[in-house]
Amino acid sequence: MDLTWSAEEESFRQEARAWLRAHVPGSPLPSGDTRAGFAAHLEWERALFEAGWSVVSWPKRFGGRDASLWEWLIFEEEYYRAGAPQRVTQNGIFLLAPTIFEFGTAEQQERILPRMAAAQDLWAQGWSEPGAGSDLAAITSRAVRDEEAGGWRLSGHKTWTTRGAFCTHLFGLFRTDPGAERHRGLTYFLVDLRGPGVEVRGFERLDGDEGFAEVFLDGAFVPDRDVLGEINRGWSVAMATTGSERGLTLRSPGRFVTAADRLAGLARSRGAPGGLAERVTQSWIEARAYQLFTLEQVTAVVAGRSPAARSSLNKLYWSELDVRLHETAMELLGGDGEADGPWSRGFEFSLAGPIYAGTNEIQRNIIAERLLGLPRA
Ligand SMILES: Cc1cc2nc3c(=O)[nH]c(=O)nc-3n(C[C@H](O)[C@H](O)[C@H](O)COP(=O)(O)OP(=O)(O)OC[C@H]3O[C@@H](n4cnc5c(N)ncnc54)[C@H](O)[C@@H]3O)c2cc1C
Numbered sequence: 320m321d322l323t324w325s326a327e328e329e330s331f332r333q334e335a336r337a338w339l340r341a342h343v344p345g346s347p348l349p350s351g352d353t354r355a356g357f358a359a360h361l362e363w364e365r366a367l368f369e370a371g372w373s374v375v376s377w378p379k380r381f382g383g384r385d386a387s388l389w390e391w392l393i394f395e396e397e398y399y400r401a402g403a404p405q406r407v408t409q410n411g412i413f414l415l416a417p418t419i420f421e422f423g424t425a426e427q428q429e430r431i432l433p434r435m436a437a438a439q440d441l442w443a444q445g446w447s448e449p450g451a452g453s454d455l456a457a458i459t460s461r462a463v464r465d466e467e468a469g470g471w472r473l474s475g476h477k478t479w480t481t482r483g484a485f486c487t488h489l490f491g492l493f494r495t496d497p498g499a500e501r502h503r504g505l506t507y508f509l510v511d512l513r514g515p516g517v518e519v520r521g522f523e524r525l526d527g528d529e530g531f532a533e534v535f536l537d538g539a540f541v542p543d544r545d546v547l548g549e550i551n552r553g554w555s556v557a558m559a560t561t562g563s564e565r566g567l568t569l570r571s572p573g574r575f576v577t578a579a580d581r582l583a584g585l586a587r588s589r590g591a592p593g594g595l596a597e598r599v600t601q602s603w604i605e606a607r608a609y610q611l612f613t614l615e616q617v618t619a620v621v622a623g624r625s626p627a628a629r630s631s632l633n634k635l636y637w638s639e640l641d642v643r644l645h646e647t648a649m650e651l652l653g654g655d656g657e658a659d660g661p662w663s664r665g666f667e668f669s670l671a672g673p674i675y676a677g678t679n680e681i682q683r684n685i686i687a688e689r690l691l692g693l694p695r696a
Contacts, residue, residue: 445491483532484521566630
């Protein structure tokens with residue numbers, strides 16, 4: 320693993336830093352999980368796109384700047400360092416896009432990716448159902464062939480779709496062969512949420528933001544061109560998406576390194592009595608360790624090795640680090656801590672980390688069985 324940056328990478332960093340310094344909004348935008356906040360974030364996303372920073376590692380013809388994975392990591396570091404707004408397009412650009420690069424046809428890539436990069440189409444993730452969370456293969460939403468219309472009719476009920484109430488599209492798994500073994504009869508569909516037969520109902524999170532939606536489908540039509548991968552082979556396509564969510568793309572180390580630096584700043588300004596100074600230091604070390612782990616992983620990916628089950632290690636690590644880091648911040652703030660500020664909101668959201676992207680119990684099962692070779696749970 321080579322830990323030195325080239326002159327080109329350094330100049331990429333300087334260019335990103337200068338642009339962000341000049342353009343990141345001076346005061347934080349309202350939460351992207353509220354309708355007004357989402358709209359404000361879209362303006363930001365479009366400004367990023369116009370300047371060529373929305374999807375740096377994508378090919379230029381899809382709206383990117385052909386940056387390497389290393390440069391993408393650098394951009395992420397600078398992005399968090401600059402305190403730039405959360406990416407409300409994340410489920411499209413970080414989860415669906417890598418899957419479209421891997422499984423999509425040339426036509427799908429040309430049609431879908433530029434609109435995603437420009438924040439024109441906004442993608443929500445449609446895995447979970449009321450009776451299927453950790454056990455994703457238990458989904459019952461189905462798709463029935465409509466030969467005459469040249470596509471599929473989707474019915475069922477998806478839930479917990481992050482920012483689904485504000486999105487235009489959903490990617491998700493649907494059962495296309497009810498008779499098959501439960502992992503085999505599934506297909507990955509790209510669904511326009513604005514068509515007939517689709518009802519999207521937003522609902523509030525504990526913190527009051529309307530961050531989630533339920534999606535009800537009743538004969539919603541999806542043309543053949545919006546099937547991603549092969550019919551009845553959706554499970555492996557979906558696993559590629561979850562690999563991105565748990566692994567490299569959703570939570571890059573820049574997020575935690577910046578949070579740990581902010582935590583150290585908080586400790587310096589308020590003092591860190593008792594064992595708190597040690598916990599601050601521990602969080603800082605853990606954030607750096609995650610950064611090094613990611614650099615190792617990128618080295619492997621660049622050399623052509625897939626992270627596969629190792630992405631569960633990322634997910635476990637960053638989600639537990641995030642909880643510890645925010646718990647320490649809340650203790651530093653003590654009784655006079657902010658009631659509704661960035662640390663307390665960050666703390667509340669960190670508690671969801673061990674649940675979304677596949678719960679940590681499930682990640683431990685995957686690590687035990689696939690990386691350590693232990694018997695199945
Ligand atoms: C902030 C947030 C955002 C989300 N966004 C989305 C989204 O955009 N799209 C989407 O589709 N879903 C989304 N989800 C849903 C998320 O994927 C599910 O909550 C998660 O997969 C767990 O499913 P469940 O809630 O049904 O819990 P369950 O699967 O019912 O699990 C309940 C408990 O049992 C444990 N458990 C279950 N099975 C096992 C096992 N085999 N071994 C050990 N323990 C087990 C779990 O770890 C958990 O602690 C989101 C969730 C959160 C919190």
